[in-house]
Amino acid sequence: MNHRTKGDWLLDISVYVFLTMLGLMMLLPLANVFSKAVSAEWAITSGKVGIFPVDFQLDTISEVISSSTFLRAFGISVGVTVVGTLISILMTALTAYPLSKGNLPGMPFFMVLFIFTMLFSGGLIPNYLLMRQLHLIDNLWVLILPGMISVFNMLVIKSYYESLPEALEESARIDGAKTYTILFRIILPLCMPVIATIALFYAVGFWNDYFGPMIYINDTAKKTLQLYLQDVVMNASSTNVLNKSIDDLMNMSPEGVRAATVVASTVPILFVYPFLQKYFIKGVLIGSVKG
């Protein structure tokens, strides 16, 4: 692997150049929001803040972070995200496994049953009534249970299961292992890259969920961070300004506060990916089990 041809060099250079440019382009928006969060309000109003802060200050962001509403919402979001992700991974991995055996009778049908729900849903009102009947309104479990299995994530993990060599299971079965043992002892440990992926998807999904908390949570003390953020950001959007009284308009938070809220509520979830990355990068060696 060490001998590099000319073509390899060329490839390397273009790869690095391409990715660096891509990275810079993608960094732009966040840099802008960050800068706004730590710039003076006048500079933001007059559009002076680009990639770098103008009139650097930390008051806005520290004010946002130290508000009790923010801290409480932050705690709730962390809790829901952690618990929700763990439960979801388990449920999804379990359900996807039988469905990956497409040749067992009925499985394709069940699969369609799942996919059907990706497209069709009962809508707001029946869902709200259901949660009410289950006594889940204002209960934080309502943010986890209905989202326990995302069919998309289930398909991702199912497709991964299907790519594993059949021989793996066969040899285990010959050794007398039960289905459950095979799943937990042999299959899942080989699935770390895909489990890391769906863990990321679930964590981001739970963290970013805005609609669930908005609909099912009434108690101010149980609001999640995303709901708080959405409110702060959307409060100023033109569609919501129409119905405001003059006092509401005078009390509106300036753009700097909005940017600071975005930063404070987005940064935590950004750390999930780097943390999971090691599972992406390690290729998996399963050759040893191959017959």
Next chain:
Amino acid sequence: MKNRKWLSLLLGTGLVLAATACGSSGNNSAGENNANGGAATKAPAKTEAPATDKPESDTKPELRVLNLWSKDDYNTHPLAKVIEERTGYKVKYEMLPADKAMDKLNLLISSAEPYDVISIAGDKAIYTDYAKMGALVDLGPLIEKYGDNIKASISEASFEAMKVDGKIYSIPNRSSEFAGYNLMIRTDWLDKLGLEMPTTLDDFTAVLKAFQEKDPGGAGGKGAPMSIDGALATVANITGAFGIATGWTEQDGKLVSTAQNPGFKEYLTYMADLYKQGLIDKEFAVNKDATLKEKFTSGQIGVIQLPWYDIPTVADALNKNFPDAKFAYLPPLKGKDGQMGIGMSGGYDRITFIPKSAKHPEDAIKWINAKLEPETFKLISLGEEGKHYTFSDGVYSPILPIFTDERGLASSYLTGIDEVNYPIYWQARVKKDERLFEGFAYLNREIPAEGRVADPLAFAPSLPEYAKNNASLNQMINDFAVKVIVGEESPEAVTDFAAKYDAAGGSASAEEVNVWYATTK
């Protein structure tokens, strides 16, 4: 074959499940209501027994109040405590989301969440709907019985405006009428070019041209003499010169909407011409509030439409960038027949009602009534003299920053106002910034009365058809105005547009509005 069997079996179970859920949910809401009723009678009984040490709690249950969104938690704000002390009621506040607030409210009301008091924005459409559906408590008898302060504070006219089918279902916060938006001009640019402040539309056009030719701001081709917000294409002050300062205007004794007013076509012709000459920002259609401010404060634009409450933000930024910059509101510009005027807004900015599902409707009214007791009301809206505000020459001035910290949110806590005194108290809010107050005072005091045009519909009663269509019809007008101004449609198309507007609910609204309007004369 097999598959089909499976399918029918599963669909069968699914349907049965769905049906039971459907059925039980239907039953349930009724059941819940009963349960609520039961709880309502039980709840006080329950508190009676253990509450020997605290006699008030015998009769005063905790109220559950739903408010509009606010950045601060209503429960922990200092005002919550003040209100609790003065009224004796413990209150649990909840709030609607900032976005999709009405969707959420619909869910809560239709599923009979037991709120005792609900305050919403002055959206009469939704209020009327609820009242008509029988979701609200008729407040008439309750006010008669427990509402002395309410009766003393709120005018007969306001109650009249809240009536639905002859009954009062809500308590409104009447907001005083004032002009909000006007055109703001860079006066230092005028001075630099030796120009006078324009007073007629023709002067104004000339000023814009001068700005374009002589470039007093040195923007070097970037920017334009004037810019407007893409969502507000019927521009304050200019519309006045064409007799369409407000969304509905009187024509031969009848109210007509902008879409049907001959002035609309003239207005569009004028604006389209400005745009064609490059006097209006080429990209105005994209402008959001923030973009507009950005362009003005970075010196690219000489004239923008700005509400007075945005003055401090803009002034801060502009003066930081251009220490010598000065700006002021334009006076009402005279059109060719001497028509002019800045549109005013007014009406009801909060509506408070009690849903049928409330557990303590009587206590809710008592609470609202207690908050309107004159001293309490003053304490809530202004605070304590010497601590939160000072009073001299009939003017209330805030003491900063404590006024903003402890009373800044006051308007959100008000459920009904003292209609005589509140407008006077309220100005303390405007006085928290001198520049804010100047802008407000110019528009609403210095401009002669004929320069302001009142909205004929501001204090109209519930007009369901009008209320239902208003938002989407206004959007239609704005969309059409933008298209004509940029030249995508000709001003001649206004006839076709008016027909389309009528079909989309415009004529139904007009009919309803005029039936009412005829009764006011």
Next chain:
Amino acid sequence: MGAGITDLHRKSKAPALKAKAAGRWRLAWRNRDYYVLLIPGLLFLLLFKYTPLYGVLIAFQEFNIFEGIRGSEWVGLEQFRKLIESEEFAQVFTNTLLISVYKIVLLFPIPIFIALVLNEVRLMAFKRTIQTIIYLPHFLSWVIISGLFITILSTSGGLVNNVIEWFGGEAVGFFVDNRYFRSLLVFTAGWKEVGWNAIVFIAAIAGIEQEQYEAAAIDGAGRIRRMLHISLPGIMPTIVLMFILRLGSVLDAGTEQILTMYNPVVYETGDVIGTFVYRIGLGKMDYSFSTAVGLFNSVVGFILIISGNYVSRKFLKRGIW
């Protein structure tokens, strides 16, 4: 297991149905463990997804929230008629399809390309950094992103137009020009989501056995060849899966995005079903109409997924089920 199942696979349409049926039941019974594993998932599905499904009935009513589904008036296909017969429908529908198809054709391959390219990076620190950076835009809402683009693309001093003018071109009003608006939508959507969408492919590549690469290297295959002959086929199942699922949302051209970016000047090219429905529903409580539109979108999406899966099974020999 293995062998027995594979033999039976997908041949049930053959004659001798009875024997086959018995065989299938026996097969299922022998593998009952799998069905047991499926129970929690199915219960979840029934309770949280299928129970509220009766809500689609709203689309056939003039729904009134206080009357509920039982009390509301039935209007048959009236709501659908309202959508299809409205004057703007033809334009709005065309726009939706065009924008959506552009997005699929132009944006679907990019994440795959990024994943393949990232796989060629040896410098771990660089790889991780880029991986993290490119998924960042996903976390910002459209309101913020469109605000940013309005500034960057402004004709009065926006970055891009400054560059264009510096090269002697004329400033372009991207947001107010029907010639550019769709491209703008596609570009910004790609910019926001390609990094995020690449993750699933990056993970799929991580699942490919390293041995294959080593074996190919020994055979003298260059890196490009390894990319095309090992990495790409290795993630093909994921690509097919993602593509079929993407078809399902073809009638959602990005309503949230367009709502924050469009304006009346570009309705001609940018107004889609979602934004149109939003505008005419402003201030009204028209649950039936919006449910009907949603149902219309879902039915089309579902048909596309089913057909996509069928075609893929037929020609690529793999599908979602």
